[in-house]
Amino acid sequence: MPKLDFVFFDAGGGHRAAATALKQACEARFPDWQIRLVNLQEVLDNLDVFRKLTGIRMEDIYNLVLRKGWTLGSKQLVPIMQGIIRLYHPMQVNELRRFWRKGTPDILVSLIPNFNRSIYQSIVAESPQTKMVTTLTDIADFPPHFWIEKGQDQYFICGSAKAEQQALGMGHAPDKVFRVSGMVLNPRFYEPIHLDVPAERAKLGLKPDLPTGLLLFGGYGSAVMERIAIKLDKSGIDIQLIFICGKNEKLRERIRALNLRMPHFVEGFTSKIPHYMKLADFFIGKPGPGSISEAIHMGLPVFVTRNALTLPQERYNADWVTENELGLVLPSYAKIVPAVQQLLQPGTLARFQANARKMQNRAVFEIPDLLAKLQQ
Numbered sequence: 001m002p003k004l005d006f007v008f009f010d011a012g013g014g015h016r017a018a019a020t021a022l023k024q025a026c027e028a029r030f031p032d033w034q035i036r037l038v039n040l041q042e043v044l045d046n047l048d049v050f051r052k053l054t055g056i057r058m059e060d061i062y063n064l065v066l067r068k069g070w071t072l073g074s075k076q077l078v079p080i081m082q083g084i085i086r087l088y089h090p091m092q093v094n095e096l097r098r099f100w101r102k103g104t105p106d107i108l109v110s111l112i113p114n115f116n117r118s119i120y121q122s123i124v125a126e127s128p129q130t131k132m133v134t135t136l137t138d139i140a141d142f143p144p145h146f147w148i149e150k151g152q153d154q155y156f157i158c159g160s161a162k163a164e165q166q167a168l169g170m171g172h173a174p175d176k177v178f179r180v181s182g183m184v185l186n187p188r189f190y191e192p193i194h195l196d197v198p199a200e201r202a203k204l205g206l207k208p209d210l211p212t213g214l215l216l217f218g219g220y221g222s223a224v225m226e227r228i229a230i231k232l233d234k235s236g237i238d239i240q241l242i243f244i245c246g247k248n249e250k251l252r253e254r255i256r257a258l259n260l261r262m263p264h265f266v267e268g269f270t271s272k273i274p275h276y277m278k279l280a281d282f283f284i285g286k287p288g289p290g291s292i293s294e295a296i297h298m299g300l301p302v303f304v305t306r307n308a309l310t311l312p313q314e315r316y317n318a319d320w321v322t323e324n325e326l327g328l329v330l331p332s333y334a335k336i337v338p339a340v341q342q343l344l345q346p347g348t349l350a351r352f353q354a355n356a357r358k359m360q361n362r363a364v365f366e367i368p369d370l371l372a373k374l375q376q
Contacts, residue, residue, distance in 0.1 A: 002375050003034045005105040007119060009041045009112050014290040018137045018184040021364050025187055029368040036105070036184045040115060041231075043099050047088050056079050078312055082114060082145050089118055096122035107371055110134045113147045113313070131374050133157060135367065137183065139289050139320050141166045142313040148172070159183050159289075159363055159371065162316065178370050181294040182361030188271075190362075193278050201279055204265040206240050211344060214242045214300070215281035216273070216291055221245040226254055228284060228333050233260045235337045237344070240264055241278055274298060281353075282327070282343060284336070287317040292326075297361050301352035302327035303339055325355045 004026070008019035023035050041057060085092075093333045096118060104127035110116050116134055123130050132154040134147060140162040141147040148156060148167050155176045158164040167177040198208030206212065213232075215225050225243060232239065240263035245252040247269045255266050267276065273294065277283070283295035287304035295302050306318035306329050328339050343349050 001032055001034055002034070003103075003106070004107045004371065005036050005038050006108060007038045007108065007110045009039060011041075011112075012287065013072060014137050015111050017186065017290060018135070021184050021186040021369060022109070022111070024136070025364045026230045026368045026371065028187070029365070030372060038099075040112060040119075044092055044095055047091050063198045073280065075199055078142070078146075085114055085118075085144075092118040093122045093125070099127050100126040104130055106130060107374055108132045109371070111137055111145065113138070113142075114145070116147065117144075117145070117149050117152070120149070120154060129138045131155065132335065133371065135184070135373070136163050137289060138313050138317075139183065139293075140164065140316040142316075143170075146313060147294060153361060155374065157367060159361075162320070180363040180366045180370075182297075182359065182363045183289050184367065185290075185294055185297060185361065187364060189274050189294060189297055190365075191274070193274060195275075195278060197279055201240075204242070204279070206242075206263045206265060206279075209350070210282045211239045211282070213239060213241065213282050213284055213340070214244065214276055214295075216244040216283065216285045216295075218286060218291070219246040219269070220286065221248040221251045222286070223251065224253065226258065226332055228336050229258055229260060229264070231333075231337055232340065233258070234260050235340075237337065237340055239344075242280060243267065244270065244273070244276065281349060284333075287314045287321070287329075288290075289314070289317055292317060292321065296326055296359055299353050299356045301343065301349065301356060303330060303336065303343075305330050305332055307331055324359070325352065326359075327352055335356060 008015040008022060010016055019037055023037060026033055026035055063142040073260045100123055107156050108123050108130055110119055120132055123132055134154060135157040136159060139160045155177045156167045156172060157180055158167060159180055159182045164177055164179045168174060201208050215228060217225055230370055243255050243266045245266065245268050249268060252266055253269050277298040277300060278296060280300055283300040284303045285291050287310060288310065292302050292304060302321055304318050304321060306315055320329050322329050328343065330339055
């Protein structure tokens with residue numbers, strides 16, 4: 001009975017989401033597999049220097065920075081963070097070795113960046129026969145020492161041509177670098193949704209046939225959603241909006257209190273993202289790999305920004321949107337009004353929607369078969 005460990009952490013929501021989604025897909029395809037989700041933060045909690053100094057876990061500090069939008073200068077902070085990780089590297093390896101001694105997997109799948117050197121060295125020391133697979137949950141790597149490390153005899157699963165080229169460029173053998181068709185999405189995004197879109201819009205207080213945008217900025221929303229709402233409302237553009245505010249109830253109430261002229265619907269935390277995306281025509285949000293991949297999979301062109309506030313590992317995501325003509329990349333959401341006007345020009349929205357439908361991302365179903373081949 002094959003044993004697999006999926007390593008994740010909660011610095012950003014995408015790593016746990018990808019691990020959980022992949023576990024669901026693997027168990028559906030191979031019910032005899034024993035899959036364990038391993039939270040690296042819990043394994044290395046004793047070494048968390050941020051927790052020792054502030055009482056707050058490193059991943060919680062990271063998530064607070066994201067929620068508050070304090071990301072200016074993040075590109076310069078990455079080397080500092082990586083320096084701290086390298087400083088604690090020998091202790092990380094020892095702590096991980098103690099963890100693996102309690103039980104080693106046949107295949108170890110890492111769905112996190114920055115710690116793959118420690119993970120690799122620890123598993124090789126304790127269980128040389130274990131095969132390590134790094135599955136990138138970013139569209140591309142942000143070298144050095146982010147996702148892909150040189151000189152490690154392991155496998156890589158890449159969701160874009162760029163990431164594949166990066167792995168090969170670092171000297172990894174072609175037979176150990178696997179290309180899949182995109183980012184790992186939850187299997188629920190592939191379930192058929194049969195609904196009468198005009199009727200469902202009407203149930204939400206929206207007009208049946210008006211161009212509809214969906215705003216989604218992570219699990220806690222963002223204050224920028226208010227500014228976007230006000231700008232689009234004042235513009236007089238004939239559209240309507242669906243706001244997904246996540247767990248941020250204050251944001252939800254503030255948007256409701258705007259008394260917008262345009263038709264709109266405001267939702268809090270929900271598991272019905274595919275449903276709401278089905279009701280929309282385009283997406284406005286962060287350039288996170290998960291959210292834009294979900295939107296594109298559901299056929300929605302995207303509006304994202306790329307500027308000094310954009311996390312460095314997410315900047316290529318915006319470039320990827322432009323390269324594939326999947327939407328519009330803005331210097332800031334101060335430019336949202338002319339961008340929406342451009343999207344609504346005759347033929348433009350339909351062209352972007354057609355490009356989105358061409359992407360055909362089935363990575364979450366492709367990866368289980370790749371992992372199965374590694375067991376042969």
